Amino acid sequence: MAASSSFCHKNTILLHTPSTGYNKISSRDWLLRFPASGSSFSSRCRLSLESNNNNNRDLTLRWKASATSATPVMDQATSSSPAVPTIVEVDLGNRSYPIYIGAGLLDQPQLLQRHVHGKQVLVVTNTTVAPLYLDKTIWALTEGNPNVKVEAVILPDGEQFKDMDTLMKVFDKAIESRLDRRCTFVALGGGVIGDMCGYAAASYLRGVNFIQIPTTVMAQVDSSVGGKTGINHRLGKNLIGAFYQPQCVLIDTNTLNTLPDRELASGLAEVIKYGLIRDAEFFEWQEKNMQALLARDASAFVYAIKRSCENKAEVVSLDEKESGLRATLNLGHTFGHAIETGLGYGQWLHGEAVAAGTVMAVDMSHRLGWIDDSLVKRVHKILERAKLPIAPPETMTVDMFKSVMAVDKKVADGMLRLILLKGPLGNCVFTGDYDRKALDDTLRAFSKS
Numbered sequence: 378m379a380a381s382s383s384f385c386h387k388n389t390i391l392l393h394t395p396s397t398g399y400n401k402i403s404s405r406d407w408l409l410r411f412p413a414s415g416s417s418f419s420s421r422c423r424l425s426l427e428s429n430n431n432n433n434r435d436l437t438l439r440w441k442a443s444a445t446s447a448t449p450v451m452d453q454a455t456s457s458s459p460a461v462p463t464i465v466e467v468d469l470g471n472r473s474y475p476i477y478i479g480a481g482l483l484d485q486p487q488l489l490q491r492h493v494h495g496k497q498v499l500v501v502t503n504t505t506v507a508p509l510y511l512d513k514t515i516w517a518l519t520e521g522n523p524n525v526k527v528e529a530v531i532l533p534d535g536e537q538f539k540d541m542d543t544l545m546k547v548f549d550k551a552i553e554s555r556l557d558r559r560c561t562f563v564a565l566g567g568g569v570i571g572d573m574c575g576y577a578a579a580s581y582l583r584g585v586n587f588i589q590i591p592t593t594v595m596a597q598v599d600s601s602v603g604g605k606t607g608i609n610h611r612l613g614k615n616l617i618g619a620f621y622q623p624q625c626v627l628i629d630t631n632t633l634n635t636l637p638d639r640e641l642a643s644g645l646a647e648v649i650k651y652g653l654i655r656d657a658e659f660f661e662w663q664e665k666n667m668q669a670l671l672a673r674d675a676s677a678f679v680y681a682i683k684r685s686c687e688n689k690a691e692v693v694s695l696d697e698k699e700s701g702l703r704a705t706l707n708l709g710h711t712f713g714h715a716i717e718t719g720l721g722y723g724q725w726l727h728g729e730a731v732a733a734g735t736v737m738a739v740d741m742s743h744r745l746g747w748i749d750d751s752l753v754k755r756v757h758k759i760l761e762r763a764k765l766p767i768a769p770p771e772t773m774t775v776d777m778f779k780s781v782m783a784v785d786k787k788v789a790d791g792m793l794r795l796i797l798l799k800g801p802l803g804n805c806v807f808t809g810d811y812d813r814k815a816l817d818d819t820l821r822a823f824s825k826s
């Protein structure tokens with residue numbers, strides 16, 4: 378089998394051939410050797426053949442490798458061939474979907490087009506992202522596919538607009554454009570756009586197809602994956618929403634080149650989270666590579682996004698609707714949401730609030746005797762190196778924390794359950810079984826009474 382380029386990582390191998398583009402195959406065990414791109418690879422792999430595109434113009438070859446490897450990214454594109462995406466699969470039975478990760482993926486229309494259903498597309502974006510990437514996205518949706526009609530709705534930018542009024546603008550556009558059940562909504566932007574567009578897709582005509590094109594670190598490592606969609610209420614974040622999975626997530630890491638430094642750092646809070654709750658080796662990698670991430674080193678970013686998405690995909694496939702395990706992805710978020718809501722949406726970035734919240738959760742875990750001193754210090758150090766806050770804003774009071782935490786989604790039967798670290802690095806618990814005094818002491822240590 379000849380291929381112009383090949384790629385393999387923990388879950389996936391992808392081949393690209395000049396004649397057929399990407400090809401997808403299924404259901405047999407093969408021993409493979411790829412003499413492509415000046416390198417070879419052999420491994421025992423499970424192959425799957427599916428043609429999930431609409432028009433059979435192209436196919437994707439995706440190997441589920443039985444061998445696992447934690448080696449950093451091996452993007453082997455040559456200058457003459459398109460960048461080969463890293464693929465992480467979110468395994469949810471017949472709602473499974475791929476996450477494509479790589480530099481320049483918006484220049485590869487076939488990746489996106491195979492997931493577009495019907496002939497009508499609505500791109501949902503905002504006033505900041507539209508001038509940067511809307512034309513390119515429309516090109517990627519329509520190149521060689523002139524029958525597709527693309528509409529766009531450009532929303533105001535900001536967490537404070539993640540609300541019902543702004544959501545209504547998406548429905549206005551969809552209804553005015555007479556989009557039918559076979560249309561596809563495309564979220565182009567950060568987590569705010571992804572959450573709103575996803576919720577709009579979940580409810581428009583009781584559910585239409587949906588694609589995520591995340592353009593912030595936050596969205597690329599976290600919010601675009603796993604199907605949580607929704608909007609804020611005045612009294613609390615993300616209180617109105619739905620679980621609704623996309624058809625695919627397309628991550629073009631080149632979009633990070635225009636992201637402000639503060640937004641970049643905000644997304645790193647979620648990357649750090651994965652290391653702390655379940656992936657000690659990844660945390661250690663971050664301790665060594667934080668500088669490369671802040672310098673926007675492309676291969677470091679592809680690796681960090683891939684590893685983050687693998688962690689999230691694994692958790693989501695085990696617990697899609699958050700009956701337990703998935704809640705652990707909210708380390709630092711209960712305290713963090715209180716900061717975001719208490720200060721007013723948009724004052725502190727989500728990741729900044731999560732960083733301060735993580736320090737509070739770690740402090741409480743330490744007070745309970747569940748983690749040792751050295752881990753507390755490592756958490757402070759990595760957050761500082763990522764240029765993230767390690768304490769909430771001074772205006773926060775104990776009462777502000779308590780009143781927002783009382784309506785947290787993790788309150789069950791009146792008891793607030795928290796994600797706390799317990800044991801060595803990489804271990805956490807989701808529990809309501811803790812000494813209330815430790816929570817009170819943490820709140821008092823970090824805010825005014």
Ligand SMILES: NC(=O)c1ccc[n+]([C@@H]2O[C@H](COP(=O)([O-])OP(=O)(O)OC[C@H]3O[C@@H](n4cnc5c(N)ncnc54)[C@H](O)[C@@H]3O)[C@@H](O)[C@H]2O)c1
Nearest residue numbers: 505534567568569570592593595596600605632635636727
């Ligand atoms: N659904 C989930 O599972 C989940 C997980 C984590 C966070 N979230 C949500 O995500 C939101 C935060 O997402 P965010 O941090 O991406 O914020 P955001 O969507 O507000 O984007 C941050 C800023 O960057 C701008 N921007 C986006 N892409 C850009 C680019 N490539 N170049 C220049 N500017 C760009 C945006 O316009 C905005 O001003 C919160 O609402 C949070 O609740 C959801």
Ligand SMILES: [Zn+2]
Nearest residue numbers: 647710727731
């Ligand atoms: Zn988050």
